[in-house]
Amino acid sequence: MNFLEERIMKDGVVKEGNVLKVDSFLNHQMDIHLLNEMGAEFKRRFADKQINKILTIEASGIGIACIAAQHFDVPVVFAKKSQSINLDGDMYVAEVESFTHKCKNHVIVAQKFLSPEDHVLLIDDFLANGCALQGLIQIVQSAGATVEGIGIAVEKGFQSGGRMIRNLGFQLESLAIVDGMDAATGEITFREQPQW
Numbered sequence: 001m002n003f004l005e006e007r008i009m010k011d012g013v014v015k016e017g018n019v020l021k022v023d024s025f026l027n028h029q030m031d032i033h034l035l036n037e038m039g040a041e042f043k044r045r046f047a048d049k050q051i052n053k054i055l056t057i058e059a060s061g062i063g064i065a066c067i068a069a070q071h072f073d074v075p076v077v078f079a080k081k082s083q084s085i086n087l088d089g090d091m092y093v094a095e096v097e098s099f100t101h102k103c104k105n106h107v108i109v110a111q112k113f114l115s116p117e118d119h120v121l122l123i124d125d126f127l128a129n130g131c132a133l134q135g136l137i138q139i140v141q142s143a144g145a146t147v148e149g150i151g152i153a154v155e156k157g158f159q160s161g162g163r164m165i166r167n168l169g170f171q172l173e174s175l176a177i178v179d180g181m182d183a184a185t186g187e188i189t190f191r192e193q194p195q196w
């Protein structure tokens with residue numbers, strides 16, 4: 001098991017509705033040593049890519065993205081969520097359905113922060129059905145920029161997002177892939193992965 005899988009086994013909590021809570025170390029309280037190991041691993045996995053920007057989505061992707069960005073030495077842009085927007089032409093906008101809150105948000109990025117020259121790594125904490133990533137991909141494509149890869153902390157492999165994103169041809173690297181989890185017993189199983 002890698003560092004992240006071990007930590008999920010120790011401190012992750014399986015909730016009803018296919019939700020894994022990792023708020024004691026990943027997306028509420030954040031263990032910066034763990035985030036730093038994860039950032040180093042993302043850098044290793046995307047070592048051959050010329051990445052000049054990281055794009056994530058508020059709120060829980062931001063901490064992971066910022067620490068990863070130190071390993072890539074690039075700026076981070078985060079897409080902002082907003083339920084209603086005035087389209088004033090200066091923003092890239094995508095609609096995203098929230099897995100955890102079961103509502104639709106617009107996600108927006110100011111046009112001045114993404115341009116056709118950008119080679120972007122997308123980072124997020126979780127991948128479930130892939131709606132958040134689809135929104136981010138749409139924003140990068142609207143800007144004429146390039147998605148060089150996608151780094152995810154925890155992919156829930158039993159949901160459809162990972163397959164859909166890989167089928168689109170993106171290099172998707174998830175540091176932990178949960179293949180099954182049971183709210184009644186708390187049991188979590190991981191997909192075999194390269195060690196890091």
Ligand code: 5GP
Pocket residue numbers: 018019020021022027057060097098099100124125126127128129130131132133161
């Ligand atoms: P998707 O858009 O892929 O369906 O869901 C991804 C987004 O929903 C992530 O940005 C994450 O914030 C949230 N999410 C999805 N599944 C979980 C989960 O099991 N636990 C937590 N904490 N967040 C999740």
